[in-house]
Amino acid sequence: MGRLCQTDGLTEDQRDILEAVRSFVDKEILPVATELEHADEYPTEIVEGLKELGVFGLMIPEEYGGLGESLLTYALVVEEIARGWMSVSGIINTHFIVAYMLQQHGTDEQKQRYLPRMATGEVRGAFSMSEPECGSDVAAIKTKAVRGDDGGYTITGQKMWLTNGGSANLVAVLVKTDEGADSVYRNMTTFLVEKEPGFGETAPGVTIPGKIEKMGYKGVDTTEMVFEGHAIGAEQILGGEPGKGFYQMMDGVEVGRVNVAARGCGVANRAFELGVEYSQQRETFGKKIAEHQAVLFRLAEMATKVEAAHQMMVKAARVKDKGERNDLEAGMAKYLASEYCAQVVEDSFRIHGGYGFSKEYEIERLYREAPMLLIGEGTADIQRMIIGRRLLEDYKLKG
Ligand SMILES: Cc1cc2nc3c(=O)[nH]c(=O)nc-3n(C[C@H](O)[C@H](O)[C@H](O)COP(=O)(O)OP(=O)(O)OC[C@H]3O[C@@H](n4cnc5c(N)ncnc54)[C@H](O)[C@@H]3O)c2cc1C
Structure with a gap:
């Protein structure tokens, strides 16, 4: 594990959960992701493994059989999973939004009826x-x-x-x-x-x-x-x-935006890992390409973007966890992380030269995945609209 995407101030429980998920991603997701993706095959075994890890009930309160974890824990788990394969984080995301909406807005009967079975992944x-x-x-x-x-x-x-x-x-x-x-x-x-x-x-x-x-x-x-x-x-x-449906959905989408930002961070981090690895193997003009300043500078920019997006995503999750309105932070995090993700993936693709265009290399998959993040849970234009309007509320001229 490199030094990017580290988060200060995590509890021991949070660190344990992340460690378990990271190990699952390295052993069970990364080795099969590209093959399953090319075949457009549903990752049944991976989903079963995530159920066992308790990921489907991560944020569902303990009284309903979940782990009762925070949005931050959830977002960091999503970041890890997306580093392995973005589609898997998509499988969890809508489930998580519906569970969140039930928790926040459901009647007691609805919570009793669905949340315990959502925590186990029986209801999806x-x-x-x-x-x-x-x-x-x-x-x-x-x-x-x-x-x-x-x-x-x-x-x-x-x-x-x-x-x-x-x-x-x-x-x-x-x-x-x-x-x-x-x-x-x-x-x-x-x-x-x-x-x-x-x-x-x-x-x-x-x-x-x-x-x-x-x-x-x-x-x-x-x-x-x-x-x-x-x-x-x-x-x-x-x-x-x-x-009340519009307001309930907007509440759900707000936490969903933190989730999309987390996915952007995970995919970008993986693209950086692939680029930094390849650039230390490939030689041109008698040296490793990482030793050409143009490539080294590209890597430096990529890593800076990965780190900036991660910190902003963490902030957006922490604001929500404090019980505060986070539409500004979530909008900024989603906007920045998805744009940076597309740029970092493009940079990693360029580092791979012609091989980036080959289906044998993982970056080819990431190149087709990153654009979805620019659209889902509200396009970049919609994020800028939300950010801009919220800023005008905060910075309204007085008098
Ligand atoms: C793979 C995938 C999965 C999805 N999953 C879900 C899901 O689970 N549930 C769900 O409900 N939806 C889902 N969506 C839909 C997604 O949320 C929408 O595609 C997205 O909100 C954009 O809407 P649209 O495609 O209708 O584009 P449009 O709204 O038609 O926008 C087209 C273009 O116009 C721009 N635009 C629109 N309005 C404005 C404006 N006021 N100012 C400036 N620019 C503007 C947009 O930014 C965009 O560039 C998914 C989409 C994809 C691609």
């Missing part, structure tokens, strides 16, 4: 805001839930880009409901939709058509979800009350 979560015609503009969603005379609802519409849409059996879905509110944001509701894992009709009126073919981030399934008159009871509304 996905979350769904995006639709074919909108992603950034969440308020433009069209999928609707209409309330019937019996108090139940019927959902109709189409969702898009569900990470783990096939493998999950519980999906937190944002839909429009008519609450008669004057704000579009208060006419949205999150439903907890139960379904079978797999593809086709996975619950009455709920179809998962198949996997979307992607340039990278393979292994983990990303799907559409089609609702054709899906009947669902009011007890499946997150928190029991309609009209």
